[in-house]
Amino acid sequence: MADNDLTSPGLHGSVLDELGALITSGGFAAGQVLRIEQLETRFGVSRSVIREAIRVLESMGLVTSRRRVGVTVAPRTAWNLFDPRIIRWRLDGDDRDEQLRSLSELRRGVEPVAAALAARHATPEQCGALTGAVMQMAVHGRSGDLEAYLVADIQFHRTLLEASGNEMLGALTEVVAEVLTGRTHHHLMPARPKPEAIRWHAEVAQAVQSGDAEAAERAMRDIVEEATRAMLGDDQ
Amino acid sequence: MADNDLTSPGLHGSVLDELGALITSGGFAAGQVLRIEQLETRFGVSRSVIREAIRVLESMGLVTSRRRVGVTVAPRTAWNLFDPRIIRWRLDGDDRDEQLRSLSELRRGVEPVAAALAARHATPEQCGALTGAVMQMAVHGRSGDLEAYLVADIQFHRTLLEASGNEMLGALTEVVAEVLTGRTHHHLMPARPKPEAIRWHAEVAQAVQSGDAEAAERAMRDIVEEATRAMLGDDQ
DNA sequence: AAGGCTGAAAAATCAGATCTTTGGCCGCAT
DNA sequence: ATGCGGCCAAAGATCTGATTTTTCAGCCTT
Helix, strand or coil: CCCCCCCCCCHHHHHHHHHHHHHHCCCCCCCCEECHHHHHHHHCCCHHHHHHHHHHHHHCCCEEEECCCEEEECCHHHCCCCCHHHHHHHHHCCCHHHHHHHHHHHHHHHHHHHHHHHHHHCCHHHHHHHHHHHHHHHHHHHHCCHHHHHHHHHHHHHHHHHHCCCHHHHHCHHHHHHHHHHHHHCCCCCCCCCHHHHHHHHHHHHHHHCCCHHHHHHHHHHHHHHHHHHHHCCCC | CCCCCCCCCCHHHHHHHHHHHHHHCCCCCCCCEECHHHHHHHHCCCHHHHHHHHHHHHHCCCEEEECCCEEEECCHHHCCCCCHHHHHHHHHCCCHHHHHHHHHHHHHHHHHHHHHHHHHHCCHHHHHHHHHHHHHHHHHHHHCCHHHHHHHHHHHHHHHHHHCCCHHHHHCHHHHHHHHHHHHHCCCCCCCCCHHHHHHHHHHHHHHHCCCHHHHHHHHHHHHHHHHHHHHCCCC
């Protein structure tokens, strides 16, 4: 599966994970103050460990630390919502639906552009990987093996984003993989993938291979709009 | 102006800034190892300060820390390219052009979607803010006051992204502001804004106000495509 | 009521000791 | 010679107690 660790090793890593999950899930309300000493005893570790975790949380915008006051939980508007760990925590917590919606809308903007760019930058290997992924999708889509379909789907989108030649779009690979995984595992997609979906993927692969940016963008737009519709209802 | 600090206060903040800038600018090559003790003397601060800075760098994917080995500078593929500080460092360093290109392509995907969403979610206040920003742009565009134009431009895009009702798109506000600021300050836009640009902004504001998602998306696409073209040449 | 002073609280920093992990070396058996 | 296993030392990880610095909050003055 998506073999992401995302958890730093060591004591501070576990503290970070636990605090991060608590904050993003609303276990600590915004504005609540945590005392370092309090956390020390709660987790049974020393100050340095707590402080390092707090520093990372601070760098993610989840808390602010001020002398004489303590560590204050920050409002959601201050969070770095693109941090992979925050995305993961929110997908694992109560915010899942909201997070999936945000990410789907983001995909709707990003992936068509990535497809267009890929049409102009993809290497022959990447084109091969794309068509290969589509074939896998077709096979497993027909047989109804959703897990295998998911793997091929992720492979397709990962390759496409990387082929865009844009580092930042490439960096969204993990995010897109999370969305695809999430919608499959939470049964937000049909029991059997729509044949059109597979056809559109094939069209994208074809367009990328022939360097037709506009066609690639159009077909990709079809894909993500259909996906959004399927996942969120007819919300355009 | 965009009053972003982005620099945590305290010693560890300065160390973080300096190390981050060094790494992202290639001052330290990927694979190079830094010893904590070495850094201690180099910056004249104690271990705890260095460690906290290292933890944050690690959480941004810039370095990895392993016992018995030291702190290793990570390859660019491991970096969290969406971290605002990394964006800032790269914009301030040698990567500026590459960074601006990546960001522009990202904008090209994101902003039209945000415009469409804003057309369906914007509050009356936000509509007012949009038209206000457009008027400011028109005034300062005609008078050739690029700084004031920039402020209004940022205001426009900030409001629009926030009005999308999508947290993640809203989180891109700072990023977009950086792009706009960057292209103005590095003279990547014409001495006098094109009249069409202002007209398109007005169209977006109008479409958002009347709830016409498609028109808003289309006009916004015109804006960002023109901006990309102006900044990077005729690259589509 | 406004502004400035002061004390204490809590984080920030420092520094020394100790713990834990781990890469590399050495020796043994094959 | 080759490969496996255990030992050692290096370097980060953690703990801890002392000290410094910042800043909130209450008090005092005007």
